[in-house]
Amino acid sequence: MARAWLGGVVGAWVVTTGMAQAQDSERPALELDNIVVQSDKLEQTRDQLPASLSVIDARTLQSAPLDSLEQLVRRTPGFTFQPFGQSGTQLPVVRGLTSNATAFSNSLLMLVDGVPVLRGQGFDTDLVGVDQVEILRGPQSALYGRNAEAGVLSVSTRQPGAADYARLETGLASRNQQAYSADLSTALVEDTLYAGFAGQFTRQDGYLDDNFAGGTADDRERQSGRLSLHWTPDELTDATLRYSRMKYRDEASQWGSRTGPDRAVNSGLAGRNHSSGETWSLDVRRSLEGDLQLRSITARSVFDDRLRQDTDFQPLDLMHLARDYHFETLSQELRLSGSHEQSRWLLGLYADREDHDLGYEQKLPLGLSRTQTGLGGNTAAVFGQWLQPLSEAWSLTVGGRYENARAWIDPASTASQSDSWTHFTPKVALQYALTDDAHTYLSYTQGMRAGGFNAFASGAGNPAYDPEKVSSYEFGVKGLGADQRLRYSAALYRMQVRDMQVQQLIQQGLVYITNAASATSTGLDLDLEYLLDERWTLSAAVGLNRTRFERLREGANDYQGQRNPFAPDLTGHLGLRYDADAGWYAQGAVSAVGKVYLDAANTYRRPGYGLVDLSSGYRFGHYTVSTYVNNLLDQRYDAAGLLYGAVTVYSPPREVGVRLSFEL
Template identity: 50%
Template sequence: MQSKGVKQVAVMLLLGGYGMGSIAQEEGLPVVKVTANKVVQAEEEVPASLVVISGETLADAGASDIGDLARYTPGVSFQPFGQSGTALPVMRGLTSGATAFSSSVLMLIDGVPVVSGQGFDHNLLGVARVEVLRGPQSTLYGRNAETGVISLHTRQPDEGPYAELEATLGSRDLTSLRFDAAQALVPEQLYLGVSGEWRQQDGFVDNLSRAGEADDRQRKSGRLSLRWLPTQDTDVTLRYGRLDYRDGAAPWGRIENESRRVTSPDPGSNRSSGEDVSLDVRHALTTDLALRSITARREFHDRITQDTDLTPAQRFAMGRDQRLTTLSQELRLERQGDEGQSSWVLGLYGDRDDHQLQFEQRNPMGTQRSEATLEAENLALFGQWTLPLGERWRLTPGLRLEQSRVALTPRGSGQRSERWRDVTSQLALQYRLGDDDWLYARYAEGFRAGGFNAFSAQSGYPGYAPEEVASYELGIKGTAFSRRLRYGVATYWMAIEDMQVQQVLQPGNVHIANAAEARSRGIELDIDYWLGGHWTLQAGLALNRTRFREFEDLSGDHAGNRNPFAPDISGRLGVRYDSPQDWYAQANLSGMGKTYLDAANQFSRSGHTELDLAAGYRHGPWQLGLYVNNVTDRRFDAVGLLNGNVREYSPPREIGLRVGVSL
């Protein structure tokens, strides 16, 4: 009893005491189960900084792509890039360049890894929940889980049939049609799930050389899942998905042009597409021991053209026509222990990349075309064990042995290859303060894959080694006030060695090298609070300070400068009301600090906040919803992309009306 009282006092001091007047309410927040450690746990039991976002929250707010997650996850953002299908995440101050063909954050879609920025997208249709795990996770997840993991879990078809249709109309002639349905083909044995979307919207950058906007968007996608339960111990799911873009140009303009206007006879286009197929098999060997296999093939066709001087002369332009294919296989043995028992995971993982690369750049000197084949093979053995030490202590060690080979074959030149061996470890110690409250200390290592500069013929296509991170983290997480409050606080310090830094020599000419060291430290705070009645509150704050310790190039000494694209502060405050009369209203205020776009810290995107509002009403099978994103129409252009040549325009206010029906 004494420890519980001390814990509640500590939480009240942490929160400044608000909400104390309604502690006596008997209802509380539901228990949230996650699979961040590849076994099922309550969110509070995971010894790491973790945010869980429900699919309902995202749908009500009109979220339609992976970039929208940044509004609900402090400490997570995306580089300003402007091209659909490619997203470069930023977490705990680190990110990667587009030409690295690797990411500092791993994304999982139903357990299938997405390891590069190309294809790092999802329309969030049918997503039941999103788990965002912050901090290095390479022990369990391998390369490119350097600073965290974003895991999307879609709804599984089962005995409960459903069919949902939704239409959305909104700003700039937004039109969206969505459906998500499932049905048992053979009761208790075979189930089919199908979902799809068609979405188009006018752009917001006027093209003075042609009638209309330069950056129109159109997307269509479909997903299919076939689930088979041959016995009560075996669960087999076959999934297929496809996503196609038919976009105009990126929302770019000349750096000096603040108005959303360009003068370009041919501003560009995006005809990218993605396709994936996976087979997920789980077989229960005993009541607490299971064998899991996930086999997948992903292909992303990155196909864009882009005017980069954005004038009638069109002196500079670039284009990409690249096919990135990854085959992956994971086989693991999972033990799901009961309360007070150990849980562990032991697994093998392998993947193979086969990327066909083509890049074209036009300048006043002519047109330069680069073609190459980039291949990679990775094989890993990993394990993690959560061991109870008495009633209050837990110890979780983990280890991963991974071997990688990368080979580059430029057209007309010989093959270059490199091999690396990486050993990553983690060790977490937890102490139980109360029923649902834990203190933890965690040491973890992470790494991002090495590679080659596939388009740097003038320098001999140099290679670069993996980037490595060592992280030390302390945290406290749990529930309080009869489960009215769920909280998590983490502080961390990271050392980054062999840092992969990217230099843009001119538009389209990029070079990556292990030329820097850096240090990163920060604090993350997350709160879910049931205010009483039908009100809930969610809040989060992330403070990060990532600075170069060593980094010098031809433009100067950058020691002490911020890492590009990493804000020092980000946060959110959300409130939701769910009425007994089947209507709801929610507001979400999110923001981040100033973000630099280059290592010299010369170009930047200003700090900003965005207010998003949503409300809706449900009547029987019908649902009507209204959302307004960026209510105040806040501008936060990225001024100085591509070494100071380009301004990326931020999107204006968007209003949408959703009408849905459940059949």
């Protein structure tokens, strides 16, 4: 199925490119916007940035509809999430690189209005009031340091301004889903102070039968909100104070026994997930003499991961796990940018401090164990970037980051420990303009992911593990064609991963993270958007990746040549949209992900799958009524064998919904 799907996408790519070149010159003028992006910290148009980049705008988010990060990333090449089945915790997988939940760090950095999200716990944001999402693939540690070894996902929310704005939406869907959202803003003081609010409430019945208590075991409820105050006291100053909060009131995880009944549990211990998070941030921009720009982003983020989950799925409470984690991060970034003749430059300072309290409980037939640990650290870094034109066609980008990171652990039962690491992560990109609208580039970048301590391996003395390091070479071509109706990009890359952080079963009952592996990741990202005419739009994306261990031994087992867990060899998306003059639209999309293995031995797996999503809508005045079907064919793609073969993570079934929105 995956090969046939890929052949269809490549065929469509070739055919539509040929069609684009054959368009009649008398056709009405249509152009794709060359959007300005900021994920490289120096504002550039997306087609001039020498990197593999996907951009998703507010219109796409609202009309698809895209309600979650998992739905969003299906539209981009080389990006997926690990199957986890628990709200509030998502572990990204980009270009074959991923992380472990107990490492409390990610291979990809998420930014929400410039505020970093460093862990899988709390790696979530609602998409209400979001103006633009940028997904930058490949190591970005030269600008963003640790946890950006595979890329950056940058979310920008709508800034309240002088014009009043209101968008209200309500919806109903399968399994008694109710959804309500609002995005509002107004001026409090004319030309000076503006306020905005965006929020969402959703609840939905689960899809796992509870054979013990009746009903369903995995009902979901989520609440989120964001407040913004935007202050412009003069022409040179722009400051935004933001507060956001997200809360989950879920029942059990979307888990079941790998050998038990299908999509059903008999759990005598009711599961729950009462996680929550909040963030305060202050973003200040100041124009200085000449074209100098100063920007400061100060933030405090808190996330509480509170979960209890049965793991034997039987009436007697024989096995369960429970988490009570408190994560707190303070961060400060200060950067100065400007230009010199034709060059552009950026200098910055970054610092953060993390303080975490981790409480973990595990019940096994032999008894109950509890772990209480303090974990944290701090980071200090200086970074810079220089964009230098070499001629009319050639340009050079150089950058780097010098970073010192310290980690500490303070277990309740053993002695405290600390360690520190120093890194320099460079970036070099040479770019050539083939035409005014087409560019090719060659880049070399290094990335790293933070080291730390094994918080739950007290029996082994809570050993430390070192940072993971990546060296990446990338060659890309990108630009606009067919009278700017066709946007395309292709990036070929090879990454060498050293001191790879892997989770190993040292002995029965003792699992922890080590630097026991090295790997090579090679692949190709393809992205296309084409306006066939004034009504039809085609989009396509394909990610091919091959990540294999060069070295990994676990006891007597040698896993050389095996796949990195959770890393698919194929991701893809093909979408078609029709916009009618009468105010209605219809669109459909097919997305596909190749099979992934759930362990280093490549014993347990989730099969490859393809999903068909459809949506349509009609706009009349300020109102829009829309319908959608997600997973039209009710495709199953359960991950059977998580936790060393004990658990199946069930995939969501087909969902049908209708929504009504009002926009002023």
